[in-house]
Amino acid sequence: MSYTILCHYDEIALKGKNKGMFERALMNMIGIQAKKHAVSNTIETIKKGQGRILIELKDYTPEMEDSWKEAMQCVFGLAYIGIARVITADIEETKKVAVDILKDKTFKSFRVMVKRSDKTFPINSPEVGKIIGSAIYKHHPKKVDLKKAEMTVWIELTGGQAYMYTNKIQCQGGLPVGTQGRVIILMSGGIDSPVSAYYAQKRGLTPIFLHFHSYPYTTDASIEKVKTLTKLAGKYAQHTPLYLAPLADAQKKIMLGSPERYRIILYRRLMMRVANTLARNIKAKAIITGEALGQVASQTLENMTTIEESSFLPILRPLIGFDKKEIIDKAKEIGTFETSILPHDDCCSLFNPKRPELRATVEEVKKIEQELPIDEMMKDILDRTEKWN
Ligand code: ATP
Ligand code: MG
Secondary structure (H helix, E strand, C coil): CCEEEEEEECHHHHCCCCHHHHHHHHHHHHHHHHHHCCCHHHEEEEEECCCEEEEEECCCCHHHHHHHHHHHCCCCCEEEEEEEEEEECCHHHHHHHHHHHCCCCCCCEEEEEEEECCCCCCCCHHHHHHHHHHHHHHHCCCEECCCCCCEEEEEEEECCEEEEECCEEECCCCECCCCCCEEEEECCCCCHHHHHHHHHHHECCEEEEEEEECCCCCCHHHHHHHHHHHHHHCCCCCCCCEEEEECHHHHHHHHHHCCHHHHHHHHHHHHHHHHHHHHHHHCCCCEECCCCCCCCHHHCHHHHHHHHCCCCCCEECCCCCCCHHHHHHHHHHHCCHHHHCCCCCCHHHHCCCCCCCCCCCHHHHHHHHHCCCHHHHHHHHHHCCEEEC
């Protein structure tokens, strides 16, 4: 018995001339995630089919389903997969396998759904559906329900073969990581930035993480927490490089040399400058944050504009229109929430003002920055930034 995983995509199908590039990137990420989830040794080949990718397996047992599911749900670009039995494109053989595939399953109603992309198969899809449906009915006389059956037998006729599966596994959609270039993800230890990292990768961006810590005023445990979060939030990519930048000295200078309420904006502008220089060195094309409009005092439109002014590169905010509850729900779904809520000391909350400025203007902030050794602080942070992973 041989198995092939049929990998379906949505948006890539709409790509014109670039479709080949997206398909190659998708195949590449399928291979990478299979390796990460320790199932790559079961692959015979990964190849392009008609409007789908085929992972031909040399070895498959039902115990492997969960690992394959987890692996393929980390591949952005996939809409859904089916782990299918491969059958010679022959109707009698297909009937036999359909009956066999259901033999240990319990269900009250069923349906057969057929997709024929191979028009050389002599019988059209509705006909195949009817023939296979009645063969199943003979052995399993259950109700046929085309709309919401408990059991669906999916049959795909493509490339001169028939493929059959009963478990359609939904994946994440999006575009393969690596197709849209690199970005720097500003990663705090909170709930939001890991979720924004998810959405950045979902649209094909390759993440490079940057975290500012206030060691020795913040603990080693806080840094460990960010490392764990980075691994979780970056699991869709091949690698999860994390840069750790020391902010404490600069924060002290800012505390001493500027009005309290502007502190957060000044830290953030400094973070952006550091992020921009790092981006130039590692060829990243944008900066991603977990900001959502109006969520906290520093995230008013005015403050965002003032922060933005310190950045050459575009600052992308995937969560801009999200409610906090929506972000939390997503964090739970992608498995970052539990780590995000562990106690940690945030570099900014440590040196935070009691009443932050809600609407800092560029002019005000630039005036304050004239009194601060901005370039020197930036250089010092960059010199002492360490790369982990
Ligand atoms: P988060 O849950 O991501 O910490 P937040 O709601 O706490 O977000 P802020 O603390 O205002 O919001 O931070 C806004 C964004 O700024 C974060 O989502 C993150 O992208 C960036 N940021 C904040 N603190 C840091 C830090 N220490 N290192 C790197 N980026 C940071
Ligand atoms: Mg935060």
